Each structure stands twice: as structure tokens, then as C-alpha cells.
Amino acid sequence: MEVRIQRSTVIATSPPTTEALELPLTIFDRVAPGRQVAIVFAFSAPAPSNSELIKSLSRTLLLHFPRLTACLGGDPHNPCVILGGSEGGALLVEATVDSNLDDYMPLQPSPELARLHPNTTSASHLLQVQLNRFRCGGLIVGITAHHRVADGHSMGTFFVAWSKITRGIPLDPIPNYDLSWLKPRFPPKIEFEHWGADFIPPKHCNNTFLLSQSFVEPHSTSNILIHYSYEFINSKLKAGVKEKFTTFEVLLGHIWRKITIARAVGKGETTMIRVPVNGRRRLRPPVSNEFIGNLVLDAYPMSKAGELINGGVETAAAIIRETVRRIDNRYFQSFIDFGEMNKEENLVPVYDLCGNLLFPNLEADSWLGLQFEDIDFGGGGSLCAFLPTWLTTDGLVIFLPRLCENGGVDVFVALLQEHAQILKNISHDMY
Structure with a gap:
């Protein structure tokens, strides 16, 4: 599969001169994997144009998902996300594939899938989107997102919201960032052992680290x-x-x-x-x-x-x-x-x-239960496959x-x- 990159840009949700806002990571953000997760979605022709998808993506991020355009900051003791300022934004890549989408259907796991989304190991943006337009008009959208800002449930909500906004459908209910539920008890009461199961035990703790530290090529x-x-x-x-x-x-x-x-x-x-x-x-x-x-x-x-x-x-x-x-x-x-x-x-x-x-x-x-199968950008085509990357x-x-x-x-x-x-x-x- 020959994928040709046409152009790349950064979608920002605020001007570079906007004062940066630091938001501390929650304890659930801090326990999430510190890595990018990549998925590819295949849509049959006809699919909306790149300009339509980019416009709706920008609107979706601006109105409902600004954290996906933030960047990680702070120090190991006080990590945060930074909204606004000169950094951040979502990476948008446009690419073409000189073959028909049907040539790769049904979509199967393959190392070639990594060509359809931006690199995950050297990513400088928390959200990266690659629009791969095939000769037949079919489309594969490759997306990577950093787990520290959104879990799978949140990303499912994002994908469906982007597709609805592309079709001009209002979101109801609206995505929210309400943290009123995140209340420690007074006094705090730790009833279960979280060292070893959720976080690496400190040196003074004798708890067993549950997971494997073995590697293979x-x-x-x-x-x-x-x-x-x-x-x-x-x-x-x-x-x-x-x-x-x-x-x-x-x-x-x-x-x-x-x-x-x-x-x-x-x-x-x-x-x-x-x-x-x-x-x-x-x-x-x-x-x-x-x-x-x-x-x-x-x-x-x-x-x-x-x-x-x-x-x-x-x-x-x-x-x-x-x-x-x-x-x-x-x-x-x-x-x-x-x-x-x-x-x-x-x-x-x-x-x-x-x-x-x-x-x-x-x-x-x-x-x-992540709603991935409900993603519908309109245009006459439909979602025909989705897979994690290799x-x-x-x-x-x-x-x-x-x-x-x-x-x-x-x-x-x-x-x-x-x-x-x-x-x-x-x-x-x-x-």
C-alpha cells in the first residue's frame, strides 16, 4: 500500500497569543497509560470531502473537546494539561492512496495499517488525524489519541460527535467535563491496595508489581x-x-x-x-x-x-x-x-x-459499547470496517x-x- 502525504497542518482551538491555562490531571488521568492509541476507520464511497471533514473536526474540537488539542505539562509530582498558548493543537494530515478501498476489504490486521495514521512513538500532539483518500473515493480515517486525556468511552463519544457535526446534527446530550463526582471522603479512607495494581509500588512498599516486565522483539x-x-x-x-x-x-x-x-x-x-x-x-x-x-x-x-x-x-x-x-x-x-x-x-x-x-x-x-459502529459522516457512504493498528x-x-x-x-x-x-x-x- 503506497500512501502519499499531501499536506499537514495543526488545528488550534485558540489563537497563539491566548494565555495558557493549566488544568491538573485527575488521579484517573494519572493512572491511564502514557501512550498513544491508534485506530483506523474505513468508509465506502462517496465520502464527504476533506474540507468538510476538517471544518467539522475543527468545530467539534473547539466546542466540545478542547482537551484533545492541549499538551501535557507540569512535573511528575503535579502533571497537568495546558490549554491555549503557542503549543498544542491537533495534527491533521491529508494523504492519498493510488488504489481502490475494495482491494483491502475485508480489512485485516497488517503492519501496513501503520501507514494510515501518524506515528505514535514520536507524536508531539495529543490528537492526530490522517485522512487517506483512495482512488475510488473511499476513505480511511486514521486516528491516534493520547490515553492521558481520554479513555475509550470518551473517544467513542468524540468520534460520534464529529460525525454528527459533519452531518449538521446537534449534539444532545452535550459532552461535559464535570468533575463534581471526584470527591474524596473526609477523612480519606483507602480500603484497597492500589500500589502494585494501579501504580508502581514505591521503594519503601513491599507490594508485588502485578504485570510482566518482559520484552520480546x-x-x-x-x-x-x-x-x-x-x-x-x-x-x-x-x-x-x-x-x-x-x-x-x-x-x-x-x-x-x-x-x-x-x-x-x-x-x-x-x-x-x-x-x-x-x-x-x-x-x-x-x-x-x-x-x-x-x-x-x-x-x-x-x-x-x-x-x-x-x-x-x-x-x-x-x-x-x-x-x-x-x-x-x-x-x-x-x-x-x-x-x-x-x-x-x-x-x-x-x-x-x-x-x-x-x-x-x-x-x-x-x-x-464504545459506539464506534455508530460513526456516520454522511455523504452516501458508510462505515465498512475499523481496527486497531498493528x-x-x-x-x-x-x-x-x-x-x-x-x-x-x-x-x-x-x-x-x-x-x-x-x-x-x-x-x-x-x-
Whole structure:
């Protein structure tokens, strides 16, 4: 795939002479991964022109998502985002591809996807957008966003808002930055251990760091996409268990077991999943779905490999359900109080020291409720595919909604090449 960059510009939401405004990061911003996340969205022709998309993007950022045009600042003890001034803005890249979009459909994981979005390792902007126009008129929008300013839920809200504004549809309800829910108790009460699970333990703390610090050469990892129809999920996975589990619980339980088998993890070895949990519905009272920022903490379901495999899908799903349910209002409130008591510490999230070899563990992210499938820029074309970029972290699993007529779930998996091939062969086996 030959991608030719035509031009690049920076979309600013305020004049360079505007006085900069510093906004401290919340404790949930500080625990978020310090990295860019890249996604590509493919739209069939006809798609709106670049000028239309750029105009609506600028309006979306100005009116509703100014934090995406900020820059990170402060020091490790008092990090912040800086709005306005001479820095910041969102990077906008226009590119062309001298081939037809259909040549790459259905979209599959490939290292070539990285050409369709700006570089993530040397990014100088928190939001980067690349408009890739194909010969047929089709469009792939490649986007990278820094996790410290927005979680997946917030980015889903952003994408849908941009598409609505492109079509001239008013936003209702309006995205908000209301932090009235972020209140520590008086006195603060830390009920759970957050060192090691959320932040790297300080030297004086004996807590165990839960995640792997092992590394592997990036070229050793392969990306695969496994398709699960609702028929398979309902008639094979859910029908085989006594309790009523969610699609996420049974499918993740199934995938966890299959990956553990593919990796040939020793029966007595512990395997664990890092599962991000959205706090908007967990806190009491609940936080608005339109809140923009970070509000995610992790659950860590774990099991001995032998017990996981021998126990079947029901055992795996039950472990996941029980562990995720523990990340409730009490846990989130404890974390808020932890943030209050350690707000001037140099807090390093566990993500920042995690290696790219998670074996024998996993990270499982669900994009099933992030509204990505609702993105519609108009113009006559439609969203026909979306994927994360090529990823080199062994053990990363992402659930995506299938866009086909019968629906289902696509499971994106990054694994060492030898394990990925085995997983492809056993992905639908029920043993």
C-alpha cells in the first residue's frame, strides 16, 4: 500500500497569543497509560470531502473537546494539561492512496495499517488525524489519541460527535467535563491496595508489581482477527453454561482458555487477565455517560492454568464476573481517596513499566459499547470496517463489534507467531 502525504497542518482551538491555562490531571488521568492509541476507520464511497471533514473536526474540537488539542505539562509530582498558548493543537494530515478501498476489504490486521495514521512513538500532539483518500473515493480515517486525556468511552463519544457535526446534527446530550463526582471522603479512607495494581509500588512498599516486565522483539508478534457469530456465542458458549453470563464474560472466558492452551502454559502456573472497568456506571451516584476524560480502573481475574482449562467456559466466565464485580463503588471511592492522599507523589502507572511480552497473562479490552459502529459522516457512504493498528504486545486482546448483517464479535489478538497459529486452529473448538 503506497500512501502519499499531501499536506499537514495543526488545528488550534485558540489563537497563539491566548494565555495558557493549566488544568491538573485527575488521579484517573494519572493512572491511564502514557501512550498513544491508534485506530483506523474505513468508509465506502462517496465520502464527504476533506474540507468538510476538517471544518467539522475543527468545530467539534473547539466546542466540545478542547482537551484533545492541549499538551501535557507540569512535573511528575503535579502533571497537568495546558490549554491555549503557542503549543498544542491537533495534527491533521491529508494523504492519498493510488488504489481502490475494495482491494483491502475485508480489512485485516497488517503492519501496513501503520501507514494510515501518524506515528505514535514520536507524536508531539495529543490528537492526530490522517485522512487517506483512495482512488475510488473511499476513505480511511486514521486516528491516534493520547490515553492521558481520554479513555475509550470518551473517544467513542468524540468520534460520534464529529460525525454528527459533519452531518449538521446537534449534539444532545452535550459532552461535559464535570468533575463534581471526584470527591474524596473526609477523612480519606483507602480500603484497597492500589500500589502494585494501579501504580508502581514505591521503594519503601513491599507490594508485588502485578504485570510482566518482559520484552520480546516486535517482529516476533503476529496479529489475528477471529470471527465469532452470535449463533456460535449463543448456541455453543452460552448454551453450555448453567448461569446467565454476558457475551463478554463467556467469550473472554473461552478466549482465555484457548490462548492458555495455545501457549502451553504449565498446569500449575498462574495466568491472569488485565480487564479495564469503566467507572461511570460503577460509582454511586453514576457519572454521566457524556463525561469526557478518564474513569477506568483494572480488574485482574486469575487462575491456575490447569484449573482454567479443566473447568471449562463456565468456570472461566465465573472467575471473570466475580473479579470484575469487585471493582465497584467502594473500590473506585478508595482509589479517589488514595489519589487525595498521594496527590503530590510521583505516581507511575503500572502500564508505563509493563513489557510487551505478557505471557502467561493477557490484557482484554472491550470496544463493544464504545459506539464506534455508530460513526456516520454522511455523504452516501458508510462505515465498512475499523481496527486497531498493528500491535506488538503479546497477549493483547480487543473485542470489536462485527459490522456484518448478522452481527457478532470480532476478537483481535496479538500473540507470539507460533502461538497465534495454534490459536487460529483451535479458536472455535469446545474442548
